Amino acid sequence: MSRAVMTPAEAARREDLRQRSFTLTPPEGVTVRFDVASLASRMGAQILDILISFGVVLALMIPLALSPLSIGPVAGILFALLTLFIRAPYYILSELFWNGRTLGKRILRLRVISADGRGLTTHAVVMRNLMKEVEVFMPGTMLLAAQMMGVVWQVTLLIWVVVLLAVPFLNRHRQRIGDILAHTLVVSEPRSVLLSDLAETEPADRFVFTEAHLGHYGRFELQTLETFLRAHPLQGAPQTVHPSVVALAAQIRKKIDFEDPVPEADALIFLHAFYRAQRAFLERKKLYGDVREDKHHSEPP
Amino acid sequence: MTDAVQIKSTRFRAQRQADWQALEALVDKAEARGPAGLTLEEAQTLARLYRKAATSLATAREISLDRGLLLYLESLVERAFLAVYAPQETLSGVVSGFFSRSGPRAMRASLMALLLSAGAMLLGGFIAWMLYFQDNTWYHTFVPADLAAGRGPGATTQYLRDGLFDGPESFVASLAVFAAYLFSHNTRVALFGFALGVFACVPGFLLLFYNGLMIGSFAALYADRDLGYELFGWLSVHGVTELSAIIIAGAGGFRMGFAVLFPGALSRRDALRVAGRDAVKLAMIAVLMLLAAGLLEGFARQLITSTEIRLAVGWGIGALWLAWFALAGRRTA
Known part of the structure; x- marks a missing residue:
């Protein structure tokens, strides 16, 4: 078999790279990676925001329409005016006071961050939302009136819209023109869940692993095992051992030449004990500069 | 293998976990109420715990291979960063x-x-x-x-x-x-x-x-x-x-x-x-x-x-x- 076939670790790394992320360096110097928001969710948030702002405008229009002032002849114009006065300030003020979140972005768990590793500034928020008027709303309104325009303007509008839509697809961080000028980007809101430490307690001292046993695997395999074990915790484990647990335990035993017998009933305990020993071993190696990325670590490149 | 001894990264976590959770509670509060929703004392604690958590993250990347922990710390530092460096403007300002x-x-x-x-x-x-x-x-x-x-x-x-x-x-x-x-x-x-x-x-x-x-x-x-x-x-x-x-x-x-x-x-x-x-x-x-x-x-x-x-x-x-x-x-x- 040729080397063209990717190892699972390589595939995982490639997948990781494909996931768009933005590395931000806060003033404290510890870099963090934000997930760049998908264009679909941003579109969703934009639609929600448009609905919300139109809802507010309508809510203001209805009492006016019921009042004795006869606004009938100017209703359309009044609507356009209110939209103008509510729309841009809504985006600017909500992003400024709610730290990069409009209501639509809140609902879809997105937020605007500044790409320079500092907080959002008033300038950045105003810039990206003024450009939104030119980028999103002006072509949007003009599209509605497109059939009344001449061919030259229709072609101009078409080119304009195509360019605007292409920009976020063409750059890594999915920035629209307003984002580029304001040096901002939209990311998914980080969520934090503290999972338990799988290596907290020694599950059993029955299984003793030597350096020869632990020299096979690297970080990638260890963390894959971690994901598996989080789905099969030791506490509250069912009486009958899941067949995948038995299969995995057998696989690992074979790979590391573990000679002591492992009864099927103890397969889960064996896996947890192995995880703990392997992690302690790899962490110690790493501390001394021997970073083992995956099981191919000892092979020549 | 001596059992009573925890492995190093587990000990590291056990010593700091309380701080992280305190930070998470403060960040939750700041996210819900905005930066003005914190008292002065809470805001100071938030900034202090944020810097500690950032240090923890840097250390954890070196000494721990616990993926769950690394992901948690990274997201916690991100959220705390956003809370600490939130815009402080007022409308009138x-x-x-x-x-x-x-x-x-x-x-x-x-x-x-x-x-x-x-x-x-x-x-x-x-x-x-x-x-x-x-x-x-x-x-x-x-x-x-x-x-x-x-x-x-x-x-x-x-x-x-x-x-x-x-x-x-x-x-x-x-x-x-x-x-x-x-x-x-x-x-x-x-x-x-x-x-x-x-x-x-x-x-x-x-x-x-x-x-x-x-x-x-x-x-x-x-x-x-x-x-x-x-x-x-x-x-x-x-x-x-x-x-x-x-x-x-x-x-x-x-x-x-x-x-x-x-x-x-x-x-x-x-x-x-x-x-x-x-x-x-x-x-x-x-x-x-x-x-x-x-x-x-x-x-x-x-x-x-x-x-x-x-x-x-x-x-x-x-x-x-x-x-x-x-x-x-x-x-x-």
Whole structure:
């Protein structure tokens, strides 16, 4: 078999790279990676925001329409005016006071961050939302009136819209023109869940692993095992051992030449004990500069 | 293997976990209520715990292979960073800062662009004026029919005069004029003038130039009928503010265009960002002035029918704008 076939670790790394992320360096110097928001969710948030702002405008229009002032002849114009006065300030003020979140972005768990590793500034928020008027709303309104325009303007509008839509697809961080000028980007809101430490307690001292046993695997395999074990915790484990647990335990035993017998009933305990020993071993190696990325670590490149 | 001993990364976690959870609770609170929702003591604790968590993250990356822990710490540091470095502005601070300092300063920093922008429009006006007196059919070339609304070389002088002094009768009709104005030609010119400046100044220049052509044609038509002074008064009421707004919007565009053409030592992207700081403020000022011009056109212009008072109002307001741009925010705070 040729080397063209990717190892699972390589595939995982490639997948990781494909996931768009933005590395931000806060003033404290510890870099963090934000997930760049998908264009679909941003579109969703934009639609929600448009609905919300139109809802507010309508809510203001209805009492006016019921009042004795006869606004009938100017209703359309009044609507356009209110939209103008509510729309841009809504985006600017909500992003400024709610730290990069409009209501639509809140609902879809997105937020605007500044790409320079500092907080959002008033300038950045105003810039990206003024450009939104030119980028999103002006072509949007003009599209509605497109059939009344001449061919030259229709072609101009078409080119304009195509360019605007292409920009976020063409750059890594999915920035629209307003984002580029304001040096901002939209990311998914980080969520934090503290999972338990799988290596907290020694599950059993029955299984003793030597350096020869632990020299096979690297970080990638260890963390894959971690994901598996989080789905099969030791506490509250069912009486009958899941067949995948038995299969995995057998696989690992074979790979590391573990000679002591492992009864099927103890397969889960064996896996947890192995995880703990392997992690302690790899962490110690790493501390001394021997970073083992995956099981191919000892092979020549 | 001795059992009682925890592995190093587990011990590391056990010692710090309480701090992380305290930080998470504070971040939850800050996210729900905004930065103002924390007491001073909580805010100080938030900043302190954030720095500790950032250090923990840096250490954990070196010593721990617990993926669950690394992901948790990273997201916690991200959320705490956003909470600590949240914008601290207040609405009144933003507004007063703009009016008293940053707005006029941006204007003074953009003198070249303003001159160029005004020059483009004046040039257009001058050329149209000259052409009209050679051959008045040029008027139809420069002024689109829907904008002219019957006002052209073929119209009677009486018709032209009536247009200058008649007005809407009611409040609602004034509102309609105001709104129609806002969405009319000039607002679009201003917006495009700003947006098109980015493309290396050329489309923005042409737009301002063309706008000048139209105004020049109008002026020549009325001057030809000896209504020049009356037109000047009619235009002055809102035109001083409105044409300045267009020039300012165009100047904002030129600032961006200059950055694209002559980025200097910066990359074009960075040069655009730097120029954008002033350009955005010019755009805001232009929007503000267009609103004022809309109010003047919808309400003031037809209420005041004396040409002298029209001149006084129009240029008086112009002088106020100029005073704001020239004088505000001079002192360094």
